[in-house]
Amino acid sequence: MTEKKTAIGQGADEPIVRRKLSEQVFDRLRHMIASGELAPGDAMYSERELMERFGVGRPAIREALQSLASKGLITISHGERSRVNRLTPGMAFGQMDEIARLLLSTEPDNLDHLKELRRLLEVATVRKVAPICTPEDISDLRGLVSTQRGHLGDASGFIQTDIAFHARLAEATGNPLIKAVTEAMLTWLFDYHAPMLRWSGREETTLSEHESIVDFLEKRDADTAAEMMAGHLDRSEPLYRHLGDNKSA
Secondary structure (H helix, E strand, O other): OOEEEEEOOOOOOOOOOOOOOHEEEHHHHHHHHHHOOOOOOOOOOOHHHHHHHOOHHHHHHHHHHHHHOOOOOEEEOOOOOOEHHHHHHHEEEEEEEHHHHHHHHHOOHHHHHHHHHHHHHHHHHHHHHOOOOOHHHHHHHHHHHHHHHHHOHHHHHHHHHHHHHHHHHHOOOOOOOHHHHHHHHHHHHHHHHHHHHHHHHHHHHHHHHHHHHHHHHHHHHHHHHHHHHHHHHHHHHHOOOOOOOOOOO
């Protein structure tokens, strides 16, 4: 016999869970944002208005607003009304940032898994970009290669521009989720990048490979561009290692 459910969908024998008022307020406000009642850029209702609307005290309202802010749904400014943020894929992955970094630091195998994910994603990215890339895409990518060349000897600038190059490739797919995943993935890998001294003689190779990938994208040669990207990532993979790992790349 099918177990009868209560009006709220729980089994008859399941315990009733009391939820904090702030959690219920949070759910109401999140629904208002999801439904469009509160659109990006809109000012949030005042604390007094929310207290009257939901019949709860100020502490519950403030805690709910803080929860919304911590998840990036609103921005709280002192002396001004809180405002609803425009939701982006980047915000979603930003919420995962601390957890992702902890996973990488506490579970060594996850770094190898992340490098594998990067290879799968970026090789597929150039295949997708090759037939659709625009002159603007090519111009931007060449500009980033030039900028990266200007950072020779500047470890942080060189690697940050490297990230920008790969992120711009992802942007050329026209899929904002691919771009957001790529940016997050590369930012997490950046923490495990070997010191630039280990790049001795490799900077020019990196730049040459970037230039070749752009050349083949401009020719709409997806197969060769993908082959170049795979080789590029295979060569650079040893540069990402766990802290305390002193093996040479």
